[in-house]
Amino acid sequence: MSELLLSAKNLSVRFGGVLAVNNVSFDVKRGEVFTLIGPNGAGKTTVFNLISRIYTPSTGSIEFEGQQLTAQPAHRIASLGIARTFQNIELFEQATVLHNLLIGRHTHRSTGLWREMLFTGKVRAAEIQAREKVEQVIDFLDLQHHRDSLVAGLPYGVRKVVELDAPCAPNPSCCCWTSPRPA
Numbered sequence: 001m002s003e004l005l006l007s008a009k010n011l012s013v014r015f016g017g018v019l020a021v022n023n024v025s026f027d028v029k030r031g032e033v034f035t036l037i038g039p040n041g042a043g044k045t046t047v048f049n050l051i052s053r054i055y056t057p058s059t060g061s062i063e064f065e066g067q068q069l070t071a072q073p074a075h076r077i078a079s080l081g082i083a084r085t086f087q088n089i090e091l092f093e094q095a096t097v098l099h100n101l102l103i104g105r106h107t108h109r110s111t112g113l114w115r116e117m118l119f120t121g122k123v124r125a126a127e128i129q130a131r132e133k134v135e136q137v138i139d140f141l142d143l144q145h146h147r148d149s150l151v152a153g154l155p156y157g158v159r160k161v162v163e164l165d166a167p168c169a170p171n172p173s174c175c176c177w178t179s180p181r182p183a
């Protein structure tokens with residue numbers, strides 16, 4: 001298995017007259033915590049939007065686990081093993097922590113609409129597996145105390161942990177975490 005996980009080469013994006021990202025290259029190794037730091041408007045979020053295929057680069061390429069990400073549609077990105085969070089917390093406010101984490105695992109389900117509606121044995125097994133995985137995540141991040149609380153009532157710090165957890169619960173290889181600068 002290659003040590004290199006993600007490789008961006010000569011990325012540029014132009015929005016009309018604004019050159020939001022100008023010839024950016026970086027490599028992320030497996031197991032590495034890699035951070036983009038820069039002033040407001042430097043283009044950090046745009047780079048995350050390129051990795052998650054919300055935008056297509058004007059020039060350059062992004063390779064993930066040896067595959068060209070630019071050839072993939074946005075809806076395939078999560079199943080390739082890339083998760084992301086947003087600068088503003090994006091959770092289901094009226095659902096519990098447990099349910100938010102369970103929703104985060106749906107990309108790993110291959111059960112289909114009819115099987116889900118009929119709650120077949122395969123669906124039941126997938127549900128049990130999802131719950132076991134989510135319970136491990138709840139224990140690991142010490143969210144036991146909040147597992148049945150509605151997200152809407154939780155303090156910012158706990159919500160941010162849940163938000164990081166929700167997409168990462170499926171065990172992605174790469175997690176893009178966008179965070180505002182601490183006050």
Ligand SMILES: Nc1ncnc2c1ncn2[C@@H]1O[C@H](COP(=O)(O)OP(=O)(O)OP(=O)(O)O)[C@@H](O)[C@H]1O
Nearest residue numbers: 015018019020038039040041042043044045046047
């Ligand atoms: N969809 C868009 N259309 C037009 N301009 C955009 C778009 N997205 C980003 N930009 C511009 O691209 C530049 C980079 O923006 P971006 O949001 O990536 O910066 P950032 O480094 O994440 O900033 P911040 O620290 O404020 O979050 C800015 O000038 C922004 O106005």
Ligand SMILES: [Mg+2]
Nearest residue numbers: 044045046087
């Ligand atoms: Mg930003």
